[in-house]
Amino acid sequence: MKLTGAQILWESLVREGVTDVFGYPGGAILPAYDAMLGYPIRHVLVRHEQGATHMADGYARASGKVGVAIATSGPGATNMVTGIATAMMDSSPIVCITGQVGSKLIGSDAFQETDITGITLPITKHNYLVTSAEDVAPAVLEAFAIARSGRPGPVLVDITKDAQQSICEVDWEAARPQLTEALDEALPGDGDVRDAIALINAAARPLILAGHGVMLSGAEREIVALSERGQIPMAVTLLGIGGVAAAHPLNLGMMGMHGEAWVNNAIQEADLLIALGMRFDDRVTGNLKTYAREARKIHVDIDRAELNKNVRVDVAIAKDLRAAVEEWLPHVVAPGARAAWLARIDSLKGDSAVRDIQNLPDDGHLYAAHVINDLWRMTRGDALVVTDVGQHQMWEAQYYKHNRSRSLITSGGLGTMGFALPAAIGAKIACPESEVWVVVGDGGFQMTMPELATVVQEHLDINIAVINNGYLGMVRQWQEFFYDKRYAATPISGPNFAKLADAFGIAAATVTRRAEVNDAVEAARRLKRAALIDFQVEQEDSVYPMVPAGADLHKMIRRPSPIVETAAD
Amino acid sequence: MLHTFAVYVDNKPGVLNRVSSLFRRRAFNIESLTVGHTETPGVSRMTVVVDTDEYGARRLEAHLYKLVPCKRVENITAAASIARDLALIKVAATGEARTHVMQLVDVYRARIVDVSLESLVIETTGTEDKIDSLLEVLRPYGVVEMVRTGRVAMARGTLPARRAAAPSPQAPVAADTGGDVSHGSV
Ligand SMILES: Cc1ncc(C[n+]2csc(CCOP(=O)(O)OP(=O)(O)O)c2C)c(N)n1
Numbered sequence: 001m002k003l004t005g006a007q008i009l010w011e012s013l014v015r016e017g018v019t020d021v022f023g024y025p026g027g028a029i030l031p032a033y034d035a036m037l038g039y040p041i042r043h044v045l046v047r048h049e050q051g052a053t054h055m056a057d058g059y060a061r062a063s064g065k066v067g068v069a070i071a072t073s074g075p076g077a078t079n080m081v082t083g084i085a086t087a088m089m090d091s092s093p094i095v096c097i098t099g100q101v102g103s104k105l106i107g108s109d110a111f112q113e114t115d116i117t118g119i120t121l122p123i124t125k126h127n128y129l130v131t132s133a134e135d136v137a138p139a140v141l142e143a144f145a146i147a148r149s150g151r152p153g154p155v156l157v158d159i160t161k162d163a164q165q166s167i168c169e170v171d172w173e174a175a176r177p178q179l180t181e182a183l184d185e186a187l188p189g190d191g192d193v194r195d196a197i198a199l200i201n202a203a204a205r206p207l208i209l210a211g212h213g214v215m216l217s218g219a220e221r222e223i224v225a226l227s228e229r230g231q232i233p234m235a236v237t238l239l240g241i242g243g244v245a246a247a248h249p250l251n252l253g254m255m256g257m258h259g260e261a262w263v264n265n266a267i268q269e270a271d272l273l274i275a276l277g278m279r280f281d282d283r284v285t286g287n288l289k290t291y292a293r294e295a296r297k298i299h300v301d302i303d304r305a306e307l308n309k310n311v312r313v314d315v316a317i318a319k320d321l322r323a324a325v326e327e328w329l330p331h332v333v334a335p336g337a338r339a340a341w342l343a344r345i346d347s348l349k350g351d352s353a354v355r356d357i358q359n360l361p362d363d364g365h366l367y368a369a370h371v372i373n374d375l376w377r378m379t380r381g382d383a384l385v386v387t388d389v390g391q392h393q394m395w396e397a398q399y400y401k402h403n404r405s406r407s408l409i410t411s412g413g414l415g416t417m418g419f420a421l422p423a424a425i426g427a428k429i430a431c432p433e434s435e436v437w438v439v440v441g442d443g444g445f446q447m448t449m450p451e452l453a454t455v456v457q458e459h460l461d462i463n464i465a466v467i468n469n470g471y472l473g474m475v476r477q478w479q480e481f482f483y484d485k486r487y488a489a490t491p492i493s494g495p496n497f498a499k500l501a502d503a504f505g506i507a508a509a510t511v512t513r514r515a516e517v518n519d520a521v522e523a524a525r526r527l528k529r530a531a532l533i534d535f536q537v538e539q540e541d542s543v544y545p546m547v548p549a550g551a552d553l554h555k556m557i558r559r560p561s562p563i564v565e566t567a568a569d
Numbered sequence: 570m571l572h573t574f575a576v577y578v579d580n581k582p583g584v585l586n587r588v589s590s591l592f593r594r595r596a597f598n599i600e601s602l603t604v605g606h607t608e609t610p611g612v613s614r615m616t617v618v619v620d621t622d623e624y625g626a627r628r629l630e631a632h633l634y635k636l637v638p639c640k641r642v643e644n645i646t647a648a649a650s651i652a653r654d655l656a657l658i659k660v661a662a663t664g665e666a667r668t669h670v671m672q673l674v675d676v677y678r679a680r681i682v683d684v685s686l687e688s689l690v691i692e693t694t695g696t697e698d699k700i701d702s703l704l705e706v707l708r709p710y711g712v713v714e715m716v717r718t719g720r721v722a723m724a725r726g727t728l729p730a731r732r733a734a735a736p737s738p739q740a741p742v743a744a745d746t747g748g749d750v751s752h753g754s755v
């Protein structure tokens with residue numbers, strides 16, 4: 001049967017198991033939109049194409065499936081750039097389909113022509129410019145294969161208008177992707193499994209550093225097995241949160257710039273780091289010259305290009321994480337000496353606990369940390385939380401204890417403000433049964449808040465907690481610490497968020513005291529449609545501890561503690 | 570240290586851009602890059618020379634493999650290999666100088682491929698060293714213009730370069746004779 005390029009596009013998506021797409025129409029993608037009506041796919045109309053990419057990203061992160069975003073040429077395509085870069089940095093598998101001007105017009109600066117394959121070259125795993133109907137199926141099918149294989153990431157398929165309109169016969173068998181197998185033979189410099197096992201069994205103070213790769217490779221159980229069998233404590237990166245249950249006694253918590261003090265100290269005292277599916281980002285290492293100087297290092301990542309990039313390691317293994325750890329497991333033993341190491345880490349914890357805001361006297365103010373902590377308690381740690389970027393993001397990571405894999409979705413690598421609301425829409429559509437909470441700052445929320453209309457149009461039951469501190473808080477914190485409290489361009493006003501939500505048809509409440517938190521959260525949870533709570537929190541609070549950018553990991557700025565200071569008097 | 574890679578890629582539009590963009594994006598400096606057809610239809614071969622350390626070279630190889638049109642990468646730096654560069658050099662030489670230049674061309678086993686009243690064009694093939702050295706001796710006569718292809722390279726023997734290179738950190742590396750096998754380098 002002959003099909004148009006547009007029909008072939010949808011047919012390809014259906015064959016890839018796609019059930020939902022996020023998009024926005026326009027001239028160059030019109031033929032595709034016209035053909036869409038004949039296919040069993042839910043189309044979510046977004047309010048900005050950046051939203052479509054974040055939704056596809058949130059969808060992918062929540063479900064592990066490939067998310068799909070669609071836009072027209074020119075401004076539609078360029079609006080996708082931030083979302084594509086976000087997905088690239090966080091290894092999230094999405095496929096972006098863009099319309100392009102007719103193939104005869106390419107290069108002529110035609111109306112709404114833009115070189116989107118050129119623009120997205122460094123922020124996609126791969127991209128295609130498709131100029132004939134015959135090429136649609138092979139490109140789209142290959143795009144999916146690339147997006148989900150190896151280290152996942154975004155792929156863009158730019159399809160000219162004439163390619164969508166012309167008609168051809170499709171040989172689906174021939175259209176199957178024929179990717180050359182990823183390089184499986186070892187290269188010079190690759191580490192030996194036996195060396196890794198020998199290092200693990202010989203270590204007195206080993207520590208597992210678990211990253212996003214744990215979830216991407218489905219190695220959640222294997223990591224815990226390794227930890228338990230070897231009595232090796234674990235620390236997680238921001239994107240690793242949830243990959244290992246927060247409640248697991250060997251999980252120490254988050255590392256890095258706003259990680260737990262005892263975790264960073266443990267890293268500095270460890271004699272072996274076992275880095276699994278993480279990439280030694282500057283936000284987790286601090287000063288590389290003083291980073292974990294006493295530790296030998298094993299690094300496993302499916303992306304060989306991550307090995308020996310920031311940190312030189314003793315054993316570098318380019319392999320799927322689950323397969324690598326499975327291979328180690330039968331050989332790992334637990335020397336008794338680890339008890340001393342675990343006891344040492346416990347003693348590091350004691351000091352931090354007295355500085356924790358939860359243990360500080362209640363002074364009648366509403367702190368963001370309290371809000372998150374209460375939210376965690378009331379949702380029993382079971383919600384799927386999607387955060388934006390800033391102080392509230394770090395407080396969420398510190399105070400919401402995630403026990404489920406893929407239950408925290410956040411923009412880590414790119415740190416994209418405006419991510420939360422659209423990503424949550426994607427996550428909710430991927431996991432309709434999950435209780436979804438957006439935790440977002442007053443600044444970032446104002447970047448993508450028109451997507452509230454999408455929430456309503458799609459009848460989504462999403463709860464939104466705006467952590468409203470009247471500042472671009474994280475930047476204000478840097479100004480407080482490093483720029484003499486000169487608050488240049490960080491005080492930010494906003495609308496009355498409750499009234500705004502009301503205008504969109506979303507239930508809303510405003511909370512100013514801690515005593516009101518429970519009721520507001522409970523009301524939002526009970527409601528079977530979207531709700532927004534404007535939490536007006538302490539304005540000049542800061543996230544502690546903090547490793548200043550580029551500082552030694554163990555030199556953290558700690559929360560000033562009246563208890564500690566008094567005790568010292 | 571200079572690393573030489575042989576990179577096999579699909580011969581499709583935009584592939585050169587993908588490769589060179591990768592080097593730029595990852596902050597590697599390309600010393601030279603050449604590209605041409607191979608014995609296999611549809612496959613092009615690039616020879617890329619980059620100044621980086623051992624770790625950088627490994628990462629670069631890994632990054633190249635992530636490019637979809639990239640089929641194979643060989644770091645032939647450590648392998649016994651032959652590397653050649655081709656240069657066309659235009660020298661302003663008349664009268665007596667012209668005779669001197671022609672003698673130098675002879676010594677270097679280069680060739681004169683064009684003669685005009687005021688200048689000669691010399692063609693030479695060899696290692697970069699040999700060409701650099703020829704250039705040095707020609708300079709006093711007045712080099713008006715020069716163009717070089719950049720390095721092309723190939724592993725010696727019948728094995729593909731990766732195999733040839735793999736055990737070679739310890740294995741002795743055959744000396745590159747630098748020019749035509751019959752004459753050696755000057
Ligand atoms: C798109 C974008 N622009 C700028 C920044 C820099 N930035 C990082 S955190 C932050 C402040 C965020 O403010 P808000 O959303 O109110 O959250 P808060 O830190 O107050 O919790 C800014 C401006 C960014 N990460 N992303």
Ligand SMILES: [Mg+2]
Pocket residue numbers: 441442443467468469470471472473
């Ligand atoms: Mg704020």
